Amino acid sequence: MPPAPPTSCLELLQAMVRFDSVTPRTSGRPDAEQPLGAYVAGLASGWGLAVTELHVPGGAPNVLVTGPRQPDAPWWLFDSHLDTVGIEGMTIDPLGAHIEGGRLYGRGACDTKGTGAAMxxxxxxxxxxxTAPANLALLFTVGEEARQVGARAFLERDLAKLGWSPAAVVVGEPTQMNVVRAANGYVRIRLATHGRAAHSSSPEQGLNAISTMARAVTAIEDQYIAGLDATHPLTGRSTCSINVIRGGSEHNVVPPRCEVTIDHRLTPGQDGELALAGIRAALDALAARDNRLEYSFDDVETAPPMGPELNGPLSEHVASVLNAAGIASTVHGAPYTTNANHYGGAGLKCVVLGPGDIAQAHTKDEWISLEQLQLGVQGYRALMESLPQA
Structure with a gap:
C-alpha cells in the first residue's frame, strides 16, 4: 500500500527513507531506485509539476521534475540522488525513519534523501x-554511489535534447548549507596480477599471483604514492591507497590470479590520464626487473576534479542569497566526489549544497537533524526565488 501523501517535508523524507534504494552495485538489483523514483514522480505530478523519466542504460530511470515554464527565463537545475550505500551492519532500523531527539534516523536520511525531500x-x-523568476528543474538521479551513472547518462544522452541548458546547477549533498565550489575527483583501478595454478605441494610448478601482487603493491606505494605532493587550498591533498584485495580459491592451490582496487583522489589541476600513466610506469619498471610480473587494468573508473574557477561567481551568489534568507553560509571546497564533478566537467556552473553533515553520511546510525532539514527547504526555496546569476 503506497504511503499517504505527505503534508510536510518531514513526512516526505520519512516516506523516502522507507524505500530500500541501496545502490545497484551493492544490492545486486539493477532497478533498485525505481520504486522510490516512481513515488516522487507520482507526488510531483499530483502537485501539477511536469515529470519526465529519462532512461539510464542498465538501470532505473532518472526522474526530471520541472515547474511552470517561463519563456526566455534562465534555468536552475537541482540534483539529488535516489540511491544509498548499503545497510549491512547498521545499528538502527535502516528503513524505519524514526524521529528522536530532533533527528530523523535511517539510511539515506543524510546522504542524500534529505536534500531530495527539501528540494x-x-x-x-x-x-x-x-514566485520563481527563473525556470526550475529538479533531477533525481540514480547510481551516484557507484560511478555516478545517472548524472553521466543525463549529460551524455539527455541534456542536449531538452531544449534548454541550466545557467546554474545545485547538487544536493550534506554540507550543513555551506557552499562547495571545488571538489576532488578520482581514478579507481581494478588491478589484476596473473600467475599459474599448481598444487601447493609443488608450488614451484606454478606462479603465485598473490606473491606477485605483493611486489606490485610495494612498487606502487614506493615509486608512485610516496611521490604524491599535489595539494589544493580548497580540497586538500591528493591521496592514493590500495583498499581491496582478492585472491586465491583453495588452501592447497597456488593462486593464478589476484586483484586489488586502487582509489586515487585527484585535486583540481591533476589529470586522471597522467595518474594512470604514473601507476603504470611503476608497474612497468618492476616488470623490467621481474619477468614474473604479468598484470592488467581490468577496470578503470574516473571522475574529473571540480576546479573553483568556473564556479566562483555562482558560489558567492548562492552564499549571498542564503545569508540574506537568514542561513549562515560560507564558501569552501571538499575532498570527496559527487555528481557535481561531472556537471563541472561538462562546462556547467555548479555548486554543492545541502542540509545535514557529511560526518553522518554512510554511518551505522545515519541521521539528519530536523533543523537542518528545515534550513534545506528554506535555502533551496530562496535560491528558486532568485535568478541563477549574481
Missing amino acids: LWALREAAAAG
Missing part, C-alpha cells in the same frame, strides 16, 4: 506561489 518540497512551494 522537492521547495519546488512545490515555489511553483504553487508563482
Whole structure:
C-alpha cells in the first residue's frame, strides 16, 4: 500500500527513507531506485509539476521534475540522488525513519534523501506561489554511489535534447548549507596480477599471483604514492591507497590470479590520464626487473576534479542569497566526489549544497537533524526565488 501523501517535508523524507534504494552495485538489483523514483514522480505530478523519466542504460530511470515554464527565463537545475550505500551492519532500523531527539534516523536520511525531500518540497512551494523568476528543474538521479551513472547518462544522452541548458546547477549533498565550489575527483583501478595454478605441494610448478601482487603493491606505494605532493587550498591533498584485495580459491592451490582496487583522489589541476600513466610506469619498471610480473587494468573508473574557477561567481551568489534568507553560509571546497564533478566537467556552473553533515553520511546510525532539514527547504526555496546569476 503506497504511503499517504505527505503534508510536510518531514513526512516526505520519512516516506523516502522507507524505500530500500541501496545502490545497484551493492544490492545486486539493477532497478533498485525505481520504486522510490516512481513515488516522487507520482507526488510531483499530483502537485501539477511536469515529470519526465529519462532512461539510464542498465538501470532505473532518472526522474526530471520541472515547474511552470517561463519563456526566455534562465534555468536552475537541482540534483539529488535516489540511491544509498548499503545497510549491512547498521545499528538502527535502516528503513524505519524514526524521529528522536530532533533527528530523523535511517539510511539515506543524510546522504542524500534529505536534500531530495527539501528540494522537492521547495519546488512545490515555489511553483504553487508563482514566485520563481527563473525556470526550475529538479533531477533525481540514480547510481551516484557507484560511478555516478545517472548524472553521466543525463549529460551524455539527455541534456542536449531538452531544449534548454541550466545557467546554474545545485547538487544536493550534506554540507550543513555551506557552499562547495571545488571538489576532488578520482581514478579507481581494478588491478589484476596473473600467475599459474599448481598444487601447493609443488608450488614451484606454478606462479603465485598473490606473491606477485605483493611486489606490485610495494612498487606502487614506493615509486608512485610516496611521490604524491599535489595539494589544493580548497580540497586538500591528493591521496592514493590500495583498499581491496582478492585472491586465491583453495588452501592447497597456488593462486593464478589476484586483484586489488586502487582509489586515487585527484585535486583540481591533476589529470586522471597522467595518474594512470604514473601507476603504470611503476608497474612497468618492476616488470623490467621481474619477468614474473604479468598484470592488467581490468577496470578503470574516473571522475574529473571540480576546479573553483568556473564556479566562483555562482558560489558567492548562492552564499549571498542564503545569508540574506537568514542561513549562515560560507564558501569552501571538499575532498570527496559527487555528481557535481561531472556537471563541472561538462562546462556547467555548479555548486554543492545541502542540509545535514557529511560526518553522518554512510554511518551505522545515519541521521539528519530536523533543523537542518528545515534550513534545506528554506535555502533551496530562496535560491528558486532568485535568478541563477549574481
